[in-house]
Amino acid sequence: xxxxxxxxxxxxxxxxxxxxxxxxxxxxxxxxxxxxxxxxxxxxxxxxxxxxxxxxxxxxxxxxxxxxxxxxxxxxxxxxxxxxxxxxxxxxxxxxxxxxxxxxxxxxxxxxxxxxxxxxxxxxxxxxxxxxxxxxxxxxxxxxxxxxxxxxxxxxxxxxxxxxxxxxxxxxxxxxxxxxxxxxxxxxxxxxxxxxxxxxxxxxxxxxxxxxxxxxxxxxxxxxxxxxxxxxxxxxxxxxxxxxxxxxxxxxxxxxxxxxxxxxxxxxxxxxxxxxxxxxxxxxxxxxxxxxxxxxxxxxxxxxxxxxxxxxxxxxxxxxxxxxxxxxxxxxxxxxxxxxxxxxxxxxxxxxxxxxxxxxxxxxxxxxxxxxxxxxxxxxxxxxxxxxxxxxxxxxxxxxxxxxxxxxxxxxxxxxxxxxxxxxxxxxxxxxxxxxxxxxx
Amino acid sequence: xxxxxxxxxxxxxxxxxxxxxxxxxxxxxxxxxxxxxxxxxxxxxxxxxxxxxxxxxxxxxxxxxxxxxxxxxxxxxxxxxxxxxxxxxxxxxxxxxxxxxxxxxxxxxxxxxxxxxxxxxxxxxxxxxxxxxxxxxxxxxxxxxxxxxxxxxxxxxxxxxxxxxxxxxxxxxxxxxxxxxxxxxxxxxxxxxxxxxxxxxxxxxxxxxxxxxxxxxxxxxxxxxxxxxxxxxxxxxxxxxxxxxxxxxxxxxxxxxxxxxxxxxxxxxxxxxxxxxxxxxxxxxxxxxxxxxxxxxxxxxxxxxxxxxxxxxxxxxxxxxxxxxxxxxxxxxxxxxxxxxxxxxxxxxxxxxxxxxxxxxxxxxxxxxxxxxxxxxxxxxxxxx
Numbered sequence: 001x002x003x004x005x006x007x008x009x010x011x012x013x014x015x016x017x018x019x020x021x022x023x024x025x026x027x028x029x030x031x032x033x034x035x036x037x038x039x040x041x042x043x044x045x046x047x048x049x050x051x052x053x054x055x056x057x058x059x060x061x062x063x064x065x066x067x068x069x070x071x072x073x074x075x076x077x078x079x080x081x082x083x084x085x086x087x088x089x090x091x092x093x094x095x096x097x098x099x100x101x102x103x104x105x106x107x108x109x110x111x112x113x114x115x116x117x118x119x120x121x122x123x124x125x126x127x128x129x130x131x132x133x134x135x136x137x138x139x140x141x142x143x144x145x146x147x148x149x150x151x152x153x154x155x156x157x158x159x160x161x162x163x164x165x166x167x168x169x170x171x172x173x174x175x176x177x178x179x180x181x182x183x184x185x186x187x188x189x190x191x192x193x194x195x196x197x198x199x200x201x202x203x204x205x206x207x208x209x210x211x212x213x214x215x216x217x218x219x220x221x222x223x224x225x226x227x228x229x230x231x232x233x234x235x236x237x238x239x240x241x242x243x244x245x246x247x248x249x250x251x252x253x254x255x256x257x258x259x260x261x262x263x264x265x266x267x268x269x270x271x272x273x274x275x276x277x278x279x280x281x282x283x284x285x286x287x288x289x290x291x292x293x294x295x296x297x298x299x300x301x302x303x304x305x306x307x308x309x310x311x312x313x314x315x316x317x318x319x320x321x322x323x324x325x326x327x328x329x330x331x332x333x334x335x336x337x338x339x340x341x342x343x344x345x346x347x348x349x350x351x352x353x354x355x356x357x358x359x360x361x362x363x364x365x366x367x368x369x370x371x372x373x374x375x376x377x378x379x380x381x382x383x384x385x386x387x388x389x390x391x392x393x394x395x396x397x398x399x400x401x402x403x404x405x406x407x408x409x410x411x412x413x414x415x416x417x418x419x420x421x422x423x424x425x426x427x428x429x430x431x432x433x434x435x436x437x438x439x440x441x
Numbered sequence: 442x443x444x445x446x447x448x449x450x451x452x453x454x455x456x457x458x459x460x461x462x463x464x465x466x467x468x469x470x471x472x473x474x475x476x477x478x479x480x481x482x483x484x485x486x487x488x489x490x491x492x493x494x495x496x497x498x499x500x501x502x503x504x505x506x507x508x509x510x511x512x513x514x515x516x517x518x519x520x521x522x523x524x525x526x527x528x529x530x531x532x533x534x535x536x537x538x539x540x541x542x543x544x545x546x547x548x549x550x551x552x553x554x555x556x557x558x559x560x561x562x563x564x565x566x567x568x569x570x571x572x573x574x575x576x577x578x579x580x581x582x583x584x585x586x587x588x589x590x591x592x593x594x595x596x597x598x599x600x601x602x603x604x605x606x607x608x609x610x611x612x613x614x615x616x617x618x619x620x621x622x623x624x625x626x627x628x629x630x631x632x633x634x635x636x637x638x639x640x641x642x643x644x645x646x647x648x649x650x651x652x653x654x655x656x657x658x659x660x661x662x663x664x665x666x667x668x669x670x671x672x673x674x675x676x677x678x679x680x681x682x683x684x685x686x687x688x689x690x691x692x693x694x695x696x697x698x699x700x701x702x703x704x705x706x707x708x709x710x711x712x713x714x715x716x717x718x719x720x721x722x723x724x725x726x727x728x729x730x731x732x733x734x735x736x737x738x739x740x741x742x743x744x745x746x747x748x749x750x751x752x753x754x755x756x757x758x759x760x761x762x763x764x765x766x767x768x769x770x771x772x773x774x775x776x777x778x779x780x781x782x783x784x785x786x787x788x789x790x791x792x793x794x795x796x797x798x799x800x801x802x803x804x805x806x807x808x809x810x811x812x813x814x815x816x817x818x819x820x821x822x823x824x825x826x
Contacts, residue, residue, distance in 0.1 A: 050595055050628065051595065051628045054627070054628070166678070167670060167673040167674050167678065168673050168674065168677045168678040168681075170674055171674055171675065217656065218656065218658045218659065219659070220658075220659045220662075220663075220664075220742065221663075221667060223656065223659050223661075224593055224594035224596065224624060224663065225594045226594065227594060227595060227628075228594065290594075291670060291671050291674050291675075292674045292675065293675075294675055371667065371670060372666075372670050
């Protein structure tokens with residue numbers, strides 16, 4: 001029930017808004033949504049394919065279609081009209097921003113679900129630190145990983161990475177879990193997408209450029225890979241196979257109509273071709289993967305698969321447990337239940353915790369955590385096939401818990417933001433363990 | 442203290458004597474390591490000596506190349522070795538060479554050549570050369586250019602590592618854990634049409650920061666940890682560990698090479714900036730050693746790094762923040778190391794080797810048990826070939 005309601009109201013109106021924003025940008029700048037490139041331009045782009053970062057088109061007039069905080073406003077205003085029947089008493093006392101009563105796991109349920117993260121099980125990200133002798137856990141774990149790879153067992157790989165993946169094995173393990181195997185037809189498919197990019201210019205391309213320049217290019221870890229990001233994202237927007245994920249998403253791809261034929265279905269095309277309009281920070285979904293794959297078509301496939309399995313849920317409205325709405329609710333519930341004092345204090349000073357943690361979750365923490373920690377976190381997303389840990393709604397809660405002492409002393413939203421501004425020194429796994437398994441319930 | 446000041450402090454004419462409670466941050470003749478021509482001379486001499494002794498370190502392969510000591514690109518002094526250079530040049534005429542003035546820094550005066558005509562004026566027979574140009578100011582070194590550097594994101598980079606030496610005899614040196622990679626802002630191409638484009642070839646920040654694409658937030662720098670993560674993830678753990686072990690090896694070897702000629706004044710310590718380039722076969726090359734590595738910062742992260750560097754360096758050189766006494770044994774306790782790690786401690790290496798805090802490769806120890814541990818080291822090193 002909740003699913004249909006959310007699908008028709010929340011997501012529907014959100015999509016209309018995004019599309020409107022895109023169309024008005026188009027009219028204002030007098031740029032067509034799509035155009036065929038003249039041959040000279042095609043040749044030039046082909047030559048520059050490996051260094052598109054040096055190309056500096058004038059992007060000053062482009063704005064991102066939306067940013068995570070815009071999306072948050074929409075989520076905050078979601079209401080379920082069936083709610084008046086009030087079947088969950090506890091929800092009435094929910095003081096967070098999210099007002100939709102979706103069912104989320106509580107800590108005992110989380111502990112059960114994430115049992116491999118328990119204190120008595122070895123973990124990479126904790127038990128491979130320099131103080132712990134490698135014989136205790138690390139060496140054996142690596143040996144098992146090699147065996148899993150040798151046997152090409154996808155299910156075993158997924159189970160295996162719940163305890164973290166050794167850096168040297170990670171690229172192969174993720175490919176195994178995502179069923180990516182770089183066959184000649186895959187490479188050909190990527191080349192075909194590349195040809196599409198060369199031949200046609202899309203308005204969305206400028207949005208991608210702008211996003212990369214604003215985010216990844218300024219990032220200490222990812223600036224090196226700027227050119228790869230263009231090569232992946234430009235192809236991604238033209239990949240119609242991505243449309244397939246809309247079958248299980250609550251979202252639907254934006255449609256555009258050939259000029260003069262508004263409303264006539266036979267003249268409707270999906271725009272962009274993959275149905276995904278990038279938002280501010282979108283390129284950060286790809287960036288961490290550049291540490292693992294340096295062959296563009298493989299990088300592309302891995303990203304695409306990660307997107308259609310996980311990332312799309314972070315920016316569309318649905319009632320799925322891994323969907324962003326549930327994740328936000330999970331975060332707020334955990335925080336309010338287990339750190340009530342902190343929660344109330346922050347609310348008092350106008351610093352609703354979700355306002356701060358939302359951007360971490362939407363980006364799956366990319367750009368906020370140090371890369372090695374981020375990869376350990378994403379290991380667990382793949383291992384448990386859910387974003388609950390990352391989107392760490394749980395992680396987000398754990399971060400707040402960790403900095404609780406400092407946060408109790410702040411008196412403004414800005415100050416709270418400052419305490420939480422720099423997550424680059426955080427170690428993900430100890431945080432999660434403490435929060436899940438060592439908190440007194 | 443700057444290098445100029447050091448020169449005057451230690452010069453024979455001034456007769457200045459440092460008292461026991463005065464410690465300075467340079468060795469009197471650091472230039473044996475930090476001038477490009479002297480560094481190469483010392484390393485060549487060191488290799489020949491080891492060869493004469495019959496040391497296993499000086500072993501060569503079937504092409505006459507040193508197996509363990511080939512870490513400096515083929516280099517000649519100009520104009521002194523001009524004829525030798527020409528002979529070498531003619532053996533592979535399509536190769537590129539890099540010309541560097543001996544006494545300059547920050548990439549000044551460096552250029553690439555691929556034709557003999559481009560360096561005519563250093564020819565000894567040339568009418569334009571005279572003995573005036575053989576003064577140290579005009580001296581150049583010419584090295585085989587590494588035109589197959591390891592590229593990441595299509596860009597060339599080099600490594601800047603900080604090494605602190607508190608004494609040369611016995612050799613005691615420390616490696617700073619937080620080194621960094623300096624990336625060029627422009628994509629690398631070995632194409633001859635871009636030989637003049639310094640933004641492609643020279644990684645010095647002093648040069649890159651004038652490029653159009655220079656970014657002031659990250660400054661084109663990566664931490665060494667990022668490099669490690671990237672290489673482990675894309676190339677595997679063994680080759681990455683070997684690479685880093687080799688890097689430590691060449692640093693220690695370069696210090697050992699100059700140790701006999703260094704004036705091991707007990708008032709001195711020195712923090713060097715080592716520049717290393719990795720080629721696409723994951724072999725590291727020592728490019729040069731800087732006596733006054735830049736302590737200015739180009740980004741916020743940089744500032745923190747350099748601040749900590751100075752802090753940790755002084756903690757090791759001058760223990761406990763007390764008035765120094767140059768007679769102390771120069772063995773700081775573990776706690777004060779900060780971000781430094783012991784790279785090589787000759788005294789410890791010659792003592793009980795079992796519980797040293799060195800890099801795990803036993804091949805790096807060169808004490809009386811040099812022969813035996815060398816064997817296990819050698820097995821490791823030769824597996825790459």
